[in-house]
Amino acid sequence: MGLGKRVISVDIFRGMTIVLMILVNTPGTWSNVYAPLLHKEWHGYTPTDLVFPFFLFIVGTSIVFAYQNKKANTATYKKISIRALKLIGLGLFLGAFTISFPFIKEFAQIRFPGVLQRIGVVFFFAAILFLNLDWKKLIGTTIFLLVGYWLLMTFVPVEGVASTLERAPNNLANYLDVKIFGTHNYKPDYDPEGFLSTIPALVSSLLGIFTGLILTSNQEKKTTILFGLGGSLLIVGHLWDIVFPINKALWTSSFVLVTAGWANIVLSLIYYLTDVKGIKFGSVFKYAGANAIVVYFLSSFITKLFYMIQVEEGTSLHRWLFNTIYVQDFLSLEFSSLLYGLSVVSFYCFLAYVLYKRKIFIKV
Numbered sequence: 001m002g003l004g005k006r007v008i009s010v011d012i013f014r015g016m017t018i019v020l021m022i023l024v025n026t027p028g029t030w031s032n033v034y035a036p037l038l039h040k041e042w043h044g045y046t047p048t049d050l051v052f053p054f055f056l057f058i059v060g061t062s063i064v065f066a067y068q069n070k071k072a073n074t075a076t077y078k079k080i081s082i083r084a085l086k087l088i089g090l091g092l093f094l095g096a097f098t099i100s101f102p103f104i105k106e107f108a109q110i111r112f113p114g115v116l117q118r119i120g121v122v123f124f125f126a127a128i129l130f131l132n133l134d135w136k137k138l139i140g141t142t143i144f145l146l147v148g149y150w151l152l153m154t155f156v157p158v159e160g161v162a163s164t165l166e167r168a169p170n171n172l173a174n175y176l177d178v179k180i181f182g183t184h185n186y187k188p189d190y191d192p193e194g195f196l197s198t199i200p201a202l203v204s205s206l207l208g209i210f211t212g213l214i215l216t217s218n219q220e221k222k223t224t225i226l227f228g229l230g231g232s233l234l235i236v237g238h239l240w241d242i243v244f245p246i247n248k249a250l251w252t253s254s255f256v257l258v259t260a261g262w263a264n265i266v267l268s269l270i271y272y273l274t275d276v277k278g279i280k281f282g283s284v285f286k287y288a289g290a291n292a293i294v295v296y297f298l299s300s301f302i303t304k305l306f307y308m309i310q311v312e313e314g315t316s317l318h319r320w321l322f323n324t325i326y327v328q329d330f331l332s333l334e335f336s337s338l339l340y341g342l343s344v345v346s347f348y349c350f351l352a353y354v355l356y357k358r359k360i361f362i363k364v
Contacts, residue, residue: 007215009271010061012282013263015289015352017054019345022299024048028322028340032333037341042167043245045255052115052248053204053259054266055292056122060208061267063127064216072131084124086364090297091116097301099308112184113177113193116297121198126205135213142206146253149200150244153252165245165252173197173250190249197251204251207233207260211267223272230264233257287352293364294355295348303344 027033036047070076091114098105129141156163158170167190169175177185177194185191214225237246237257246255273279288295306318326336326343355361 007065007271008274008286009267010058010065010215011289012270012274012285013267013289014055014058014062014292015285015287016282017051017058018288018292018296019285019349020048020051021055021296022348023341023345024051026299026303026341026344028326028337029319029333032337034334034338037338039248042249043165043247045246045248045258049248049255050259050262053201053251053256054263056119056201056204057208057211057260057263058267059119059123060126060205060210061212061215062208063123063130063205064209064212067127067130068212068216070131076131077128080124080127083364084120087120087123087293088117090293090364091118091120094297094300094304097304099305108183110184111186111191112181113186113191113195115193115300116293118193118198118201119293122202122205125202126209129206130209135210138206138209142203145199145203145206146256149196150240150253152196153250154244165247165250167249171250192249192251197249200251200253200256203253203256204260207256208263211264215271223268223276226264226268226271230261230266230268233261233264235261237261284349284353287356288349291352291355291360291362294362295352297364298351299344299348 024037027037038046039048040046067076092110092112094116095111095114096104104110129138133141153165153172154163156172158172158175161170163172164170167174169189171190173194173196174190176196177191178189180195181191186193211226211229214222214229219225234257237254237260240254240257244252244254246252246258248255270282273281303318306321307316309317311317311320322336322340326340327333328336331339
C-alpha cells in the first residue's frame with residue numbers, strides 16, 4: 001500500500017497497536033506488572049487482550065487498501081503467498097533462535113505457533129477470501145466461521161468426554177494443540193496461537209475488511225457508521241459471552257466480536273479527528289505504523305537477546321539493566337517495571353521516526 005493511498009487514521013491505529021504490543025511484552029519484571037498490562041488468566045479480558053486482535057483487525061483493513069484494485073490471478077496470489085511465508089518465517093526464526101552455536105534450538109525446544117506465524121496465516125486466507133468473495137459472501141463466511149467454531153468448541157466431545165471451555169484435557173482447542181504440536185506449545189497443555197483458534201482469528205481480519213470497505217466507500221457518515229458498527233459488535237459479543245465466554249487464549253467468537261467492536265470504536269474516533277477534522281496528532285504512532293512488522297520483529301528479537309545475554313552468572317542483561325537503572329527505593333516495582341517498558345517503547349518509536357523521515361519503508 002503506497003503512502004499516497006494511506007488513510008492517516010489507519011496508520012495511527014496500526015502504530016498505536018504495535019506500540020502497545022511492545023509495551024505489554026517488555027515489562028521490567030513479569031513479577032510486578034499493573035493488572036491492565038497483563039492478559040486475563042482465562043475467561044474475560046483486559047486492555048492488553050485487545051492488542052493482538054486489534055492488529056489482526058487492521059491487517060484486514062489494510063488488505064482492502066492494498067488489494068481493492070488487484071485481480072485474483074497468479075501474480076497476485078504469488079505476492080500474497082510470499083508475504084505470508086515471510087511473516088511465518090520471521091516468527092519461526094524468533095522461536096528457534098538462540099545465542100549458542102549453531103544459533104538454533106534443539107528441535108524439541110522450538111515453539112512452532114506464534115504471533116507472526118498467526119499474522120502470516122490470517123493475512124494469507126483473509127486476502128484470498130477478499131479477492132474472491134463479494135461483501136455479502138464475506139458476511140456469510142464470517143457468520144459461518146464464528147457459529148461453526150462455537151458449535152465445535154461446545155458440542156464436539158473429546159475422546160468420548162463432553163467438551164469444556166475450561167483449561168482441561170477435554171477442551172477441544174487445547175486437545176488438538178497437544179496432538180498437533182506436542183511439546184512445541186507455549187504451555188504444556190495449550191497454545192494461545194494454536195491450530196483451531198486460528199479459525200476465529202481469521203474472522204478478526206475479515207471484520208477489519210468490512211471496516212476497510214466502509215473507509216473506501218462513498219459513504220458520507222463513515223465515523224457514525226463505524227462507531228455504530230463497533231457498538232453493535234460489542235453488544236452482540238457480550239450477549240454471546242453468556243454461553244460462549246470471552247476468552248483470548250481460545251479466541252472465542254464472543255472475543256472476536258467484542259475486540260472488533262472496540263477496534264471500530266477506537267478507529268472511528270481517530271478517523272474523525274485526523275481524516276475528517278484534519279487535526280494533527282499521533283504522528284509517533286503513524287511513524288511506527290508505516291514499518292509495523294519491522295519494528296515489532298526487532299523489538300521481539302532484541303528483547304530475546306537481552307534475556308539470553310548473561311552479564312554475570314544468573315543475571316541477564318535485561319535483569320541487570322532493570323535492577324541497576326530502574327529499581328529505586330522511592331519507586332514501586334510496578335512503576336519501575338512500567339518505566340522500563342516505556343523506555344523500550346521510546347527507543348522503537350525513535351527508530352520508526354528515523355526510518356519514516358528517511359523514507360525507508362520495509363515491506364515484509
